[in-house]
Amino acid sequence: MASLDARSKALRRRILDMVRHSRRGHIASGFSLLEIVRVLYDEVLRYDPKNPSWDGRDRFVFSKGHGCMGLYVLLAEKGFFPDAELDKFCEFEALLGGHPEHFVPGVEAATGSLGHGLSIATGMALAARIDKKPHRVFALLGDGECAEGSVWEAAISAGKFGLSHLTAIVDRNRMQCYGSTEDIGPLEPFRSKWESFGWAVREVDGHDVAALREAFAALPLAPDRPSVLIASTVKGKGVPTMENNPDFHHTNKIGDEALDALYAELESQ
Amino acid sequence: MRRTILRGVHELAKRDERVVFIGSDISKRDLAAFAEEFPDRYIMEGVYEQHVVGLAAGLAMSGKIPYINTIATFLTRRCYEQIVIDLCMHNQPVRLIGSGGGTVYAPLGGTHLAIEDMAILRCVPHMTVVACSDAEEMERFLPTTLDYPGPIYIRLAKGGDNVVPHDGSPFVIGKAYLKRAGDDALLVGTGTTTLRCLEAAELLAQQGIEAAVLHAPTLKPFDHEALLAHAAPVRAVVSVEEGVKHGGLGSAVAECIAEANFPAPKRFARMAFPDAFLEHFGSQNEIMARYGLTPEGIAQRTAELLA
Numbered sequence: 001m002a003s004l005d006a007r008s009k010a011l012r013r014r015i016l017d018m019v020r021h022s023r024r025g026h027i028a029s030g031f032s033l034l035e036i037v038r039v040l041y042d043e044v045l046r047y048d049p050k051n052p053s054w055d056g057r058d059r060f061v062f063s064k065g066h067g068c069m070g071l072y073v074l075l076a077e078k079g080f081f082p083d084a085e086l087d088k089f090c091e092f093e094a095l096l097g098g099h100p101e102h103f104v105p106g107v108e109a110a111t112g113s114l115g116h117g118l119s120i121a122t123g124m125a126l127a128a129r130i131d132k133k134p135h136r137v138f139a140l141l142g143d144g145e146c147a148e149g150s151v152w153e154a155a156i157s158a159g160k161f162g163l164s165h166l167t168a169i170v171d172r173n174r175m176q177c178y179g180s181t182e183d184i185g186p187l188e189p190f191r192s193k194w195e196s197f198g199w200a201v202r203e204v205d206g207h208d209v210a211a212l213r214e215a216f217a218a219l220p221l222a223p224d225r226p227s228v229l230i231a232s233t234v235k236g237k238g239v240p241t242m243e244n245n246p247d248f249h250h251t252n253k254i255g256d257e258a259l260d261a262l263y264a265e266l267e268s269q
Numbered sequence: 270m271r272r273t274i275l276r277g278v279h280e281l282a283k284r285d286e287r288v289v290f291i292g293s294d295i296s297k298r299d300l301a302a303f304a305e306e307f308p309d310r311y312i313m314e315g316v317y318e319q320h321v322v323g324l325a326a327g328l329a330m331s332g333k334i335p336y337i338n339t340i341a342t343f344l345t346r347r348c349y350e351q352i353v354i355d356l357c358m359h360n361q362p363v364r365l366i367g368s369g370g371g372t373v374y375a376p377l378g379g380t381h382l383a384i385e386d387m388a389i390l391r392c393v394p395h396m397t398v399v400a401c402s403d404a405e406e407m408e409r410f411l412p413t414t415l416d417y418p419g420p421i422y423i424r425l426a427k428g429g430d431n432v433v434p435h436d437g438s439p440f441v442i443g444k445a446y447l448k449r450a451g452d453d454a455l456l457v458g459t460g461t462t463t464l465r466c467l468e469a470a471e472l473l474a475q476q477g478i479e480a481a482v483l484h485a486p487t488l489k490p491f492d493h494e495a496l497l498a499h500a501a502p503v504r505a506v507v508s509v510e511e512g513v514k515h516g517g518l519g520s521a522v523a524e525c526i527a528e529a530n531f532p533a534p535k536r537f538a539r540m541a542f543p544d545a546f547l548e549h550f551g552s553q554n555e556i557m558a559r560y561g562l563t564p565e566g567i568a569q570r571t572a573e574l575l576a
Contacts, residue, residue, distance in 0.1 A: 061327075102359050109330065110358055113350055119320045120355060123327020130289070130309050130333070150351075153320030 002208035022090040028236035028248040030070035039212040049079040052105040063117020064142035065099040080106035115148025125166040144176030147185040159198025164220040168228040173235040206231030273404040277411040279303040293339035318348040326355035341367030341383035356420040357395040370424035371511035388516025398488040400424040400460030402433040409440035445492035451479035454505040462509040468564035505536035505574040514541040536574040
């Protein structure tokens, strides 16, 4: 697994800042997918933060809704909304809550109930094909989310349509709320599952910015099939106490001392 | 009614390139012309209703107006969460065409009875719920769906249903129509129960009871104004629906009447299926008869209320 550079640490600090205000959140899930979202917004997606509904934009459906702190720090940084919104996370009148809402600039669809995003993304990709529009569609899924049958319904459908401008990215951290995905609802052989549904698959280190950049640059992986990037990640990446620790799936009522310890661990990496 | 609406969707597709048809493994009947003329906008999907609704949401978010058709039970229950979140929360213009509404599929058994469809969809914000009385009303209704905002559930009846007399007024979503005037009682129907109410009113007239009949094809948004206007002068109100007793037409009528706080209380009855699974096969008419949802049953209940 790749180590974190200064930018990845800074983004994680900003997430911890959010938690300083909210005292809660799916911190570890946000840390797991951060490099994926970072590379998407830095180098892959076409978008206009001043006109989030610009028709020519690439669509990014954030299906793993509970990881939204990782999305929000990027959206704020890119100017979709003021950075100060991050510090109101989960407040009563806030723009940003614990799962993405469709009214947040830059969010394509409200998610949080798992297993919805890939179908929506497939519909968006199909619409682009009907209208002969050049934009691409991306959906980020959690691996725990892939226990939802609807994910595989969408996989059948997108495979049938051969939507090469559709890419799913699976944040494969092998952990879910209770523990290991392989103990709870085994997904392996995961790669061949996707392949057998008609998808072109590439595995990538989900914390290695250069490897992610290269994987995204290789899209589409096949000319007539949708692509899936299975990104190996670590839930809670960057803070050893949090890494692969089910106690940190969702944090609630975290105190200053515990939070300070997370900052310290992050800096010491 | 199915043929009417499928042909109607094809006509809409000719008029407006935003229209997309999605079937979920349904009969090929009445679909060939659409498929041939607009192959890009004709999508036949498998038996995966959750995905179908999510797919439609994604199409709608991209400017399309998807019309989905499959069996009503599966189109409402199996994908309820996709309806609530993907369609209603996002307020997307997707039209859900549910075949075999109510007890149309009686011989196929309880898994195929769509009797809570109206109730479970009526409680979701942004959802519109419509049940036309017959194919002719469907023809008047369908064009109004094209530019209507938000999702619509369209419950289809059996087909070949007798036509409710029509005075030529245009179909407006959210409007109820007085089909017969009367000073003693008000019978309220939706879908095909309106015709049963009209037949019941004939029977009541023979007994000297004048019953008005209000047809409410739109269950949500419910036409409170019409209901209260026509309920005000009568002593008794009876709602009649081919659905469960809780949450559907009877509940909508009861809510209106209860909150109207009429100076003189109304006599009121909901005629619907009981809070139970209906363990019968046979025919739609047999099930309706078993629970008194016949012209005779409606007339009898109304007369009892007035006695």
